[in-house]
Amino acid sequence: MDLRAHKKPLVTCSLLALLGLTVAPQSHATDSPYLFGDWNGTRTRLAEQGISFDFGYGSEVAHNFTGGTKQITRYTDQWKLGSTLDLEKLWGWSGGTFQVMLTNRNGRNLGADANIGNNQLIQEVYGRGQTWHLTVFALDQKFFDGKLDWRIGRLPVGEDFASFSCDFQNLTFCGAAPGNIVGDYWVNWPTSQWATRIKLHTTDQTYVQIGAYQINPNYVNDRWARRNGWKPDFPGGTKGALIPLEFGWTPIANGLPGSYKVGGWYNNAGGSDLYYDVNHEPLAITGGEALKRDSRYGGYLNFQQQVSGVAGGKGTTVFFNATQADRDTSATDRQIAMGMEYKGPFERSNDMVGFAIGASHANSRLAEYQRLYNQFHPATPGLVKNGYEYVSELFYNWSPIPSINLRPNLQYILHPGGTRQNSNAFVFGLKTSVAF
Known part of the structure; x- marks a missing residue:
């Protein structure tokens, strides 16, 4: 295991855990959701006045026992520094809140480094540039006793649309799934775009929401992010807008909560066709300019239901996510994931077990292009990806105190990239989170 380049972050992670176990006062260790407690009551007083904070640290270690061209260990992490202002408590601004969140990412990517x-x-947690990001900078305004909610500012799409938890370490099971397959314009945490979203609660258990998010290639450019990712500015180069629409239902079944979402999106900036050139001839033969498609689009389902135990507490929750993108422009055109989580095993209410399986499909149109390219360019052939990348993950979450979670996991990746030409990978991971 190649640990030499990662001693510093590993030591940092260990010290954070040690702080929570040995330094924090006993009352903090058993009661507080924050490692450093209530700041002698200051945190509660500020919250009562309308100022709350969200400070946290997360890290992910991964080592591949099989797969790739070498077996190595890699570490990556993220710091988050945020605050929410209740404008009604602060200034009498009824129904208004303002949120700001900055994140900082560092580390290395096992998949890339191990090939x-x-x-x-x-x-x-790796990705979108190992640097500072302005993740949220937004005003939220409620109308008509909360029935209508309007949000505007710098926002990640996945916070509001197709939103999903990030308990697992593999991206297949983390966050808004559309961002996993069309991430060049659907932007998830920690990156944001200027956007607006309107949400209408049609009943106590149903809602409909629509949004408009700026499409600008700069936001997904790591080089640009290193210089400008933390700034609340308006960069040039906007190409259009991403418009997502979602219908949601949050029923209570046998006293247990559920969440059911159906949505779709439309991108009016368009994109390049994967197979044809501007004359509708195969790109692999002509080498010309790709055909410009006027739009990009897709849809998703997101189902989550607690099926046993106590509502919001100990018990089993199951989930199913399915996402489909247009085949003309999307290199990965669909993803399916399903799994379960069980909270409170072994009589430990803060602990959890999770298991999931998923598949991401490499677009067959891109595979057709690659086959044709290899035929006409035998000296520089590329890898043909024309199937599913299958992923499974099992984790156990140990929470020694409420503010710290240590989550060892095992991942198995079958046909990485959607091709049998890549060796299957068996990975050990450790996901850690600390709330300050």
Whole structure:
């Protein structure tokens, strides 16, 4: 295991855990959701006045026992620094809140460094540039006793549309699934775009929402992010808008909560066709300019239901996610994931077990292009990806105190990248989170 380049972050992670176990006062260790407690009551007083904070640290270690061209260990992490202002408590602004969140990412990507060839990140917290990001900078305004909710500012799409938890370490099971397959314009955490979203609660258990998000290639450019990712500015180069629409239902079945979402999206900036040139001839033969498609689009389902135990507490929750993108422009055109989580095993209410399986499909139109290209360019052939990348993950979450979670996991990646030409990968991971 190549640990020399990672001693510093590993030591940092260990010290954070040690702080929570040995330094924090006993009352903090057993009661507080924050490692450093209530700041002698200051945190509660500020919250009562309308100022709350969200400070946290997360890290992900991964080591591949099989797969790739070498067996190595990689570490990546993220710091988050955020605050929410209740404008009604502060200034009498009824129904208004303002949120700001900054994140900082560092580390290395196991999949790339070990040449595993995977499409979905083994360490989901890696990506979007190892630098500072302005993740949220937004005003939220409620009307008509909360029935209508309007949000505007710098926002990640996945916070509001197709939103999903990030308990697993593999990206297949983390966050809004559309961002996993069309991430060049559907932007998830920690990157944001200027956007607006309107949500209408049609009943106590149903809602409909629509949004408009700026499409600008700069936001997904790591080089640009290193210089400008933390700035609330308006960069040039906007190409159009991403418009998502979602219908949601949050029923209570036998006293247990559920969440059911159906949505779709439309991108009016368009994109390049994977197979044809501007004359509708195969790109692989002509080498010309790709055909410009006027739009990009897709749809998703997101089902989550607690099926046993106590509502919101100990018990089993199951989930199913399915996403389909247009085949003309999307290199990965669909993803399916399903799994379960069980909270409170072994009489430990803060602990959890999770298991999931998923598949991401490499677009066959891109495979057709690659086959044709290889035929006409035998000296520089490329890898043909024309199937599913299958992923499974099993984790156990140990929470020694409420503010710390240590989550060892096992991942198995079958046909990384959607091709049998890449060796299957067996990975050990450790996902850690600390709330300050």
